[in-house]
Amino acid sequence: MSATRRRRQLAAALVVASTGLVSAGATLPAVAETPATTLYVDDTASNCSDSGPGTEAQPYCDLQVGADAAKPGQTVSVGGDWYKEQLTVHHSGEPGRPIVIEGRVDRYGQRPGVGLPAGNGTSATSHGILLDHVHDVTVRAFSIPHTVGEGILVQDSSAITVDSQHVDAGLSLDGTAQPGVAAVRIAGASHGVVVSRNRVDSSLGLGIAVEAGVSGAVVTTNVVADVASAGILVTDAPGTVVTGNTVVTNGTTGISLAGGSDHAVVENNVVADYGRHHGSGPRAATLAVSAASVAGTKVGYDTFSPNPVGDTYQWGADTYQQPAEFSAATGQGTHDLREAPTYSLEGAPDRGASGGSVDSADASAPGELDTDVFGHPRVDDPSVADSGTGKGYYDRGAVELTAYHSLVLDATPLRGPSPLTVTATATQEVNWSVHTVYTFDFGDGSTPVVSTVAQVQHVYRTAGKYRLSVTAVTDNDPNTATTAELDVPLTVEEPGPLVPDLRISQTDPRNDRASLSYDFDLTHSTSPWGLSGVQVDFGDGSAVQPDRYGWISHTYQRPGDYTVTATVKDAGGRTATVRQALHVTYGGMGFGANSPQRLLDTRTHGNGTHRLGPGESVTVRVDANAAVLNVTAVNPSQSGYLSVYPTGTPRPATSNVNFVAGQTVPNLVTVPTGTDNQITIYNFSGTTDVVVDLMGNYYKGRGDRFSAVSPNRLLDTRTSTPLVANETRAVKVRGVGGVPADATAVVLNLTSTGSDKGGFLTASPGWSATVGTSNLNFTAGQTVANQVVVPIGLDGKVYIYNHTGRAHVVADVFGYYGSSGSSLFTPVVPTRLVDTRQSSALGQGGVLKVDTGVPAGATGAVLNVTDTASTAPGYLTVWADGASKPGTSNVNFPAGKTVPNHVTTPLGANGAFDVYNFMGRSQVVADLFGYFAK
The missing domain is CATH 2.60.120 (Jelly Rolls)
Structure with missing residues (x-):
């Protein structure tokens, strides 16, 4: 895995490459972690049991159960995802035989979570991990969310190691910050506690706190970034070692020795600042040492970023800006630097360029480790003169500048039939000139290939899934080694044909798509090579649509029968075609009623609306598959009509609202939604205002x-x-x-x-x-x-x-x-069923039978029925063919006018309805907009 990838993954979890803490000084306690046995915990294992043996074959489910079962010299290996509990360590190890509780870090750097974040019913004292009155215990490699109390609290304990954790804290139950709560706190009469290689990021309180009564604490090689108050705060804790940390502040103190914290060591740290200081007051000193902490305290080999509005040092009552003046006045701060970071401070501080902190640390400083926060060994940058002490080439801070800034492994092809020839390519970014030797491991049991060339080939002869990796080493120095893995397994299949598989489904109406939208799924097509692309001809004359991944959506403009032709291509260059008949329909819909809601009124000219001119249109949006609207033409300038139809479909040759000059005419309209759930209202001639009220909605798969x-x-x-x-x-x-x-x-x-x-x-x-x-x-x-x-x-x-x-x-x-209704509604493309102007008028007392052509079994129809050119005032009555004529009316009209009305009518068993004319002679027009069926 490359250095960049490891650093990137630090935002989620620290990748731990080493299980031991190797100290260059005598301050670290000896913790020989060679457990006699290992217990296992994994709450994601299907057969886990808290009453079982806690073995790898059958692990414990509960983290607390596993920890309580541990004895001196044992390791509790923890897998799984997130343990929503506080881990309280009740048992102690023995000198040289500690209890080790460690998370298993997966190949992506993810580690188990422990603790409940604020807002999950957490009490005000909840922690992620609590160690109270115990000794000889190591906890390692967990992720702890924003707990209300400290993420990790060590209290009245000794010989404790807190290593490679990712910890946040300081969030109150109401979601506000608690600046006084630390992510990691050592308290009480604790002694010999080591806090190493941890990541404290975005804590809403303190970073790491060492409190009164603690002695011999070591805080080393931690990254503390973006905290609300001090990064590392030591209070009344003599003899504390603060070595090799990277602290990024927000105008707060980076490292503070408060109270009586004398005889401390502060070396090899890098303290930078985001530069987000708020307020008019001065910024806190970067390093603050109280008057009672000065005695016996050693400061040196630290690097501080420039602090233009605050002091770099506060030493007792005195303050200093430059390392030289601080050293001259106090004799401390030898080899300190004041320089801007040469790397980004966002996310995980990631050293990708040389600066004064490279190869300039005191390797013999108490608590200094021979690996960095990522587990990288210390390495010598040959382009920089060694200016440190001891080995001379240790870097300051928690991050070591390594030879390789990034290493990425690619393979082509990633899938194919056996025998499969694969080309593996390593791509590197380096921090200095290197002579790289690559070792490619193809994961199939073959001998790894060692090469000075970054690209090699390999033949897989057996079907299976394989993990490829490459390790890069420069100048035969194993400390420079970095490894990258292929992001996905390489798949070798048995030889076989390309078999297309087309699956068509109507788009889920909740996906904000038009009512006639369909999904075309070719992802189930099979080929040992894998698909390289597909294209679909939807059969409606629209452009053929290609896609790389095999999933395409398309909206038809009208219902009907279409032949869909799909072509798939695999990475081996083969093509195959499949055809499928598709009956496109709006589908049955249920109804949801609502009180009238105004969607549009062009008389109010806000939101870009205006009176519609001839041939102009306006759209309204309705979050449904179809809508029942009351559409009103207001004060038109001349005779004309409005047509209402789904946006994105051809305008139909039908009308919904007919009017004459100066008349205000409403009509109910039932219409499907189109593109982006919109409906279009078109004005044929003259000018008119338009009012649209929503009366109800139709939905696929739900409703009455x-x-x-x-x-x-x-x-x-x-x-x-x-x-x-x-x-x-x-x-x-x-x-x-x-x-x-x-x-x-x-x-x-x-x-x-x-x-x-x-x-x-x-x-x-x-x-x-x-x-x-x-x-x-x-x-x-x-x-x-x-x-x-x-x-x-x-x-x-x-x-x-x-x-x-x-x-x-x-x-x-x-x-x-x-709920007891019998039928669902299916819209249709507006269709003219009858127009007596093309034949003969309907006379007084006459009855006109009209066939709808809807599917057999339809129970009702939604129509727009229009009377025009009547010779006398009267009305039309519409009812089911074969039934008795009711004593009701549907369309009332004066002589000589054109009057439409929305009609919902039952249908006869033959799918027909009848129209009766009460008086005079009338021309009758009937348009179909949908039907009801069981």
């Missing part, structure tokens, strides 16, 4: 079903009293006219007649009418109808509101929606 009923009159105020201005009248619908008790919405034909002034009616499920919308607009004396879909109130009623004047109201029921 519809049942048609024989038309039945629920209200006729002509037999009682008209509605006066601002009056709301209740109409009982549940349990009346065939509407059952579980109905959620009802389909009514609402008619106004005999009004003494112009106004509108609104139908709603409650007394508080939605006066911001309308269902039926009328002029004085006009008899006009409009179909409405109304949610039913909790009391089983709907409420009809009259805005102005006096008007008689007629309400006829045609169907209902509810």
